[in-house]
Amino acid sequence: MRKAGTLPQTTTAPANPACVIAAGQRCEHALVDPQLNRSLSAYEQVVRSRFAAIVETLKALSAEQHELDFVPRAQHLARERLGYELPGALLGEAWVSGLDLRALHSYCIFRSFKQCIDQAVSDQASWRERMTLDDEFVRACGYHTLDISPCADGRLQGLLPFVFRMAPAPSIMVKAYAGAMFDVEMDAADWTHRELERLSGGIPDCADGRYLKIAVYHYSTSNPCDQGCAAHGSNDLKATDSALARLNELRAAVENTFGRGAAPDILLVGVDTDIDAIRVHLPDGNGDISPHRFVESASLYHDTLGMTAQAARAHIEAEVDRAENADGWARGHGGVEAGLHRLILRLLENNLSQIEYVIQHHAGRYAVIGHNERFICAGESMSELQLRNKFYFAHLDTVEEGAACMDVGIKIFTGLNINHGLPVPVLVHFHYNGRVPGARERSITRCKRVKAAIESRYPQLHKQGLLHCQMAISDQMGSERCQFIEDDVPVSGH
Ligand SMILES: [Zn+2]
Incomplete structure (x- = not known):
């Protein structure tokens, strides 16, 4: 184990140009807040662990999908490793048509993200005040x-x-x-x-x-x-x-x-x-x-x-x-x-x-210097989760206006996910103002419109089941944050 604060001697990555020091000397700058750095590191670990557990959990489920008591076993495993349950509909049919791992993967990405949003206040308390x-x-x-x-x-x-x-x-x-x-x-x-x-x-x-x-x-x-x-x-x-x-x-x-x-x-x-x-x-x-x-x-x-x-x-x-x-x-x-x-x-x-x-x-230089995002967030971002490479964000009002951003995002995820057989998870998210009558319904309508436009912009991916859109809305002022909206939610007046 190397000591914190000294660069590893055996790394193949080039050293950090900011920290060129004699052997045994430490990169500890007088203007740095080490306590804040420790708090941010703990926060980074917590958030990353919520996403890192997904693939291993799904592999374990895949191995057990033909067991007689698969559904309760799967839910137990999900609760234990991920902290939430999986949709019953996606588990119940596994014995006949096989587990839909692509759908489960996207579901888990969205659900782990929501966990980060729901727990942002306690997760971030230690660094916000510093x-x-x-x-x-x-x-x-x-x-x-x-x-x-x-x-x-x-x-x-x-x-x-x-x-x-x-x-x-x-x-x-x-x-x-x-x-x-x-x-x-x-x-x-x-x-x-x-x-x-x-x-x-x-x-x-x-x-x-x-x-x-x-x-x-x-x-x-x-x-x-x-x-x-x-x-x-x-x-x-x-x-x-x-x-x-x-x-x-x-x-x-x-x-x-x-x-x-x-x-x-x-x-x-x-x-x-x-x-x-x-x-x-x-x-x-x-x-x-x-x-x-x-x-x-x-x-x-x-x-x-x-x-x-x-x-x-x-x-x-x-x-x-x-x-x-x-x-x-x-x-x-x-x-x-x-x-x-x-x-x-x-x-x-x-x-x-x-x-x-x-x-x-991060040993002087990020191990993954390129892209490693988990999903695309299209629409309006939530300020609660801010961590490198967690998601690609395309700020857009309509898909027509944000087309360039979406295309770049899809290009990045072609390398990250599609080439490995995984779908692109797209979270379509908008805010509404809870004090404005009808604003919540209008934000749902907007989510539906943008989701449909994204699916029709990438018809091949959509047809192959390689594009998974989840809609979500948040109240600007109130407590409803990243509330998932399903396709069958009726919108009054439409
Ligand atoms: Zn850029």
């Missing part, structure tokens, strides 16, 4: 809303609690799109909505707060040509430029509609999905971003390892200042605005903990 980038800090930086659009890639699903060390909060929204190519019109509408809330006093203590849009692209330093962003053909430059172009389009959309000065602030962040290090592009005094003006947390970690907390902080600030004043292509007009400057410093410092997390709990 997060320093919370609602209060965001407000202190002058923002009433952080609107974050990462790529839909499952490797970015742990972005908030892990990579950014950000506590879930009402002021923080996450809308993932393939290649971080968010919908400008929808974002302009969200901006309008939040500004109206602010102006009408609906957001407490934020009379003059601002709106920050963050786009998050990603890349892979160890396998840049294959494991970068699938939506941009693993072309890092294209991923960066495209996300930046969207940010500028959003600024123009709001400014052209509501006048000069109305536009939201923007921030562009890149994530190296091998080691979860970040690259923060620094806006200049006009709020303009250059693909060439940035600071990277991996080199900050490397350069400040062994320093006191105070010295490390001073070094990070100096590096940000240096980048702000860079010349050539990186040149900007003036420094970052004070509130955003503070937020950027916190993001960089927080990410040091995640770099060390990957060093200590």
Whole structure:
């Protein structure tokens, strides 16, 4: 057994570039919160174990399917290993037509996911309270809303609690799109909505707060040509430029509609999905971003390892200042605005903990640097489960609009599941507002419409039983979370 905090000597994977140290020295940075890392690791174990048990359990069931007392034995095994029972209808016919393992596999994926949603509060209690980038800090930086659009890639699903060390909060929204190519019109509408809330006093203590849009692209330093962003053909430059172009389009959309000065602030962040290090592009005094003006947390970690907390902080600030004043292509007009400057410093410092997390709990670099998602979530995501590679998320209102995201997802799952004979589990999920009459029924109608559209977009998969859609809805404000909706649920008025 290797000691926690030292890199294994025999690994075939390249060492973590952030942790290049002499033999016997430990990667323990003064600005890292080790307690938070332990809590996040325990959380990761709990969540992963709920999914990891599925295949072995199904193999055991498969071996026993012709026993006389199969159904009670199967339910006992499922309760014991998975923590829930299986649908009787899927077990009862096993003696005559064989166990439908594909259907059971999808059912278990959805059911284990629901377990994570139902137990999110207790699962996450130990790390939520240690997060320093919370609602209060965001407000202190002058923002009433952080609107974050990462790529839909499952490797970015742990972005908030892990990579950014950000506590879930009402002021923080996450809308993932393939290649971080968010919908400008929808974002302009969200901006309008939040500004109206602010102006009408609906957001407490934020009379003059601002709106920050963050786009998050990603890349892979160890396998840049294959494991970068699938939506941009693993072309890092294209991923960066495209996300930046969207940010500028959003600024123009709001400014052209509501006048000069109305536009939201923007921030562009890149994530190296091998080691979860970040690259923060620094806006200049006009709020303009250059693909060439940035600071990277991996080199900050490397350069400040062994320093006191105070010295490390001073070094990070100096590096940000240096980048702000860079010349050539990186040149900007003036420094970052004070509130955003503070937020950027916190993001960089927080990410040091995640770099060390990957060093200590994932041997320096993720063992699976590529895709390993369990299912596709289409529609609106639930903020309760945020962990790397748990699901691929396609934010969509209609399948027509979200087609590009769905296609990338299906392509990823062709490699992960279909090529191994397993179906693609797709969770179609939407929120409703329980205070609005009829909203619940309308969200069910919407689920049904999107499910039907997904099935007709991939007719071959659907016909072969390789596409399993489960519908689910959640009340934005209330206690109904990820409630499964079956096909035969009638919808009033339709
Ligand atoms: Zn991507």
